[in-house]
Amino acid sequence: MISLWDTDGESVTHALASERRSAGGVASGLALSLVVVVDEKRIRDAEAAATIAAAAHPCRIIIVARYDVKTEQSRLDAEIVVGGRLGPCEAVVMRMRGRLALHAESVVMPLLAPDVPVVTWWHMVPPDRIAHDPLGVVADRRITDAGQSPDPVAALRTRADDYAPGDTDLAWTRTTPWRTLIAGAFDAFQGPIEAVCVRAPENDPSGVLLAGWMKARLGVTPTLESASTLSGVRVTLGGGVDVELEAQRDNTAILRRPGLPDRILPLSGRALGDELAEELRRLDPDQPYAAALSAATGATGLDQRTPVRVHVWHDPALAERPEAVYAQ
Incomplete structure (x- = not known):
């Protein structure tokens, strides 16, 4: 040195x-x-x-x-x-x-x-x-x-x-693990989405962006349910059927789906360096982020700038x- x-x-x-x-x-x-x-x-x-x-x-x-x-x-x-x-x-x-x-x-x-x-x-x-x-x-x-x-x-x-x-x-x-699990949860289901609920602190930007991503992808405005941490997502399908992901204290999440047994999925936190490494993997514009940010804040035309x-x-x-x- x-x-x-x-x-x-x-x-x-x-x-x-x-x-x-x-x-x-x-x-x-x-x-x-x-x-x-x-x-x-x-x-x-x-x-x-x-x-x-x-x-x-x-x-x-x-x-x-x-x-x-x-x-x-x-x-x-x-x-x-x-x-x-x-x-x-x-x-x-x-x-x-x-x-x-x-x-x-x-x-x-x-x-x-x-x-x-x-x-x-x-x-x-x-x-x-x-x-x-x-x-x-x-x-x-x-x-x-x-x-x-x-x-x-x-x-x-x-x-x-x-x-x-x-x-x-x-x-x-920081929403990547959640988005991965949510996308996988819909592999076995098709049909209209009636409602979405995200449980997270009111001042948690990750919870707000996760809700924005689901709004951009599903066309449904999520409701935010106050919690101490980003701890769960519930999606209501046609007919009032719920698919739910709930975080556990042991770095896992429970996936609950109607007609199927509960599944235990990994949901571990990551070090800051791992989060930074993820962002360095791609240097092109992050269009999913732009869509989530737009949906979460109401700003439009982000990709056209x-x-x-x-x-x-x-x-x-x-x-x-x-x-x-x-x-x-």
């Missing part, structure tokens, strides 16, 4: 190239560049998750933590790891302070692996508009997490308003001092 204190972008780029040569170019077959935007308190969590994801998708990991963007004095500290604690990949952890943090792309872009896609993941509350963050504008795929927001359901509406093809959210990824974003300059210091805007 190489540590660079109070350095600059050029020195970081040269140090990464030097460390790669010393390690024998261990990451010559990179599939993508993963840019992680994170708060300082979550850096270790982000490193652990990115390491798990990189085991399945070899990538160059660039972790960016930004501080005190309103202060004039800038500083860049960096750690470079090649084949070290973050597994058999290349990683750069950078802490940017001051006005440099508003121009993070000037340091990050020279570090991107050549000729491979770029994925940006916010392991924190993302900007309301991705175009305000240049690290999102340069990405081919953008991963947010509504669960990180103080109001997760309102965050879904924000994501819908700002959606562009290539966006996705880990709250959606342009996937290309243009950076919109946003300065938090000027936002707090509007008179400075008019003085320019």
Whole structure:
């Protein structure tokens, strides 16, 4: 590992190239560049998750933590790891302070692996508009997490308003086990759907997105039944026949179907790194997510929006001092 204190972008780029040569170019077959935007308190969590994801998708990991963007004095500290604690990949952890943090792309872009896609993941509350963050504008795929927001359901509406093809959210990824079981439950049944009920907390974005997915797929608006966790789905078929999935405490779910014995199915939680790895499997627009987000929030035409974003300059210091805007 190489540590660079109070350095600059050029020195970081040269140090990464030097460390790669010393390690024998261990990451010559990179599939993508993963840019992680994170708060300082979550850096270790982000490193652990990115390491798990990189085991399945070899990538160059660039972790960016930004501080005190309103202060004039800038500083860049960096750690470079090649084949070290973050597994058999290349990683750069950078802490940017001051006005440099508003121009993070000037340091990050020279570090991107050549000729491979770029994925940006916010392991924190993302900007309301991705175009305000240049690290999102340069990405081919953008991963947010509504669960990180103080109001997760309102965050879904924000994501819908700002959606562009290539966006996705880990709250959606967490519904994958449920969607898999629900789809399998209908293998033995056909006919009209009369009602759908999802049991989940009112502020659970995964429950809201799961309900949106079922609305988009079945054409029926689900009702939400309050619960402490996302714990069950009930579908009422024609004639009042219910098919129900109910989560158990032992990482399983019970599937109840009329005329058939109950089935015990696996429904285990996943580590953050496994959720991230799932999203890195595909870099094309996630159309099922767009449909679920549209159905859940009422936003329309998400798939028709342009996937290309243009950076919109946003300065938090000027936002707090509007008179400075008019003085320019």
